[in-house]
């Protein structure tokens with residue numbers, strides 16, 4: 384049984400890009416789940432969450448329940464972090480964004496990854512005493528993966544299938560990525576990897592801007608003994624200006640289109656479904 388998922392974040396109303404993701408997942412899966420990715424409690428709102436289901440119903444999209452919410456899954460993410468910690472693959476990072484920027488500014492051609500400049504590794508070198516002191520002082524921190532160690536801990540090469548083609552994963556490009564923060568004990572990368580496995584998702588479909596993230600997810604799967612689903616990343620929907628369609632660029636929400644008289648059939652046709 385082929386199981387896909389549509390995994391929106393309730394930080395705004397769904398727009399055409401979301402409709403494409405939902406239609407793509409529905410068409411690719413014999414069964415499609417809906418998962419609400421609401422770990423960022425400062426940006427997610429209940430009215431956007433409720434609207435997801437109204438909009439999907441309006442579009443005539445059928446999904447299989449129950450709906451999971453990531454805000455109810457923090458224990459599972461903590462358990463995954465503990466598993467990584469047991470392998471000594473995490474370290475607390477106390478650097479502020481400003482401190483990291485200042486450190487990078489002093490380096491010629493600082494390396495960049497898919498999520499921005501690579502962390503220079505400052506806190507990886509703290510002594511046990513320095514670390515204990517900062518923790519005792521209740522300094523806020525993020526948990527970073529020690530990428531070099533993590534790669535050394537896995538059997539190489541790690542691969543995943545993208546549109547049926549075997550790809551060798553290259554998680555190095557992320558450097559020591561953040562997997563959790565003190566106030567949000569998970570990150571997109573960790574939560575999505577844990578949940579796709581826990582929900583038995585066999586085929587991950589999502590927009591191509593998340594293809595690089597898959598390289599890091601593949602590493603986490605190996606470290607957490609999780610299965611690797613197949614992947615199909617689809618081209619991003621572009622606006623008339625050729626740029627990615629996003630709410631901040633004034634892309635209309637499905638409900639705005641609806642009040643303008645656009646029908647679900649119009650949306651499906653426009654998106655090729």
Ligand code: GLU
Pocket residue numbers: 390391392420575588589593
């Ligand atoms: N929650 C993500 C988003 O709304 C999608 C994540 C995924 O499909 O892996 O962009």
